[in-house]
Amino acid sequence: GAGVSQSPRYKVAKRGQDVALRCDPISGHVSLFWYQQALGQGPEFLTYFQNEAQLDKSGLPSDRFFAERPEGSVSTLKIQRTQQEDSAVYLCASSLRPRAGSINQPQHFGDGTRLSIL
């Protein structure tokens, strides 16, 4: 497809269950980002990949959160033993290959996965 694709669109899970969220970036985009967006707030950075390398995971809130991008394209964000505070929209974004000094490349976002933990 032309844009970033995320699935599922909605996910409801019981507290304690594990969930997996998928992101299919724009073809050819080297950079991939995950963000968490609480209701009525701006997105908060979770983690960043350049191809298959996870270069920054400073935003992951706990060791229950894990992300991977094994072949440098599709990425999965996994949350283990979910808690109610994990309820949020999880946004994936991709951008072209980063170049030193080139910061004007916008990140292109998917529609997000709305996660609700009961």
Add this chain to the structure above:
Amino acid sequence: AQKITQTQPGMFVQEKEAVTLDCTYDTSDPSYGLFWYKQPSSGEMIFLIYQGSYDQQNATEGRYSLNFQKARKSANLVISASQLGDSAMYFCAMRAARSNDYKLSFGAGTTVTVRA
């Protein structure tokens, strides 16, 4: 670390009028980029406009323009000739021009409602 402040939680604007959305930022980085995104109720974040910290001119993109005042650390978005489809949440974001830091830092957003 960067901090983005959007002080207007919600705004109403009449169709065909202009609206200005405020954004101030705080950073110690000498070089940075500022972005505005639109988020309709469908949830997708749509890139609108970019301003680099060393750009001499204010950015414009169709009906969107940026009022960039570097000394005041503000980057206000102006939407001219508002349309009903402009009703959405608008986010200001920035990133530093460091080679190892690509993430965006977002403000809390401003909800714009366009009235017919």
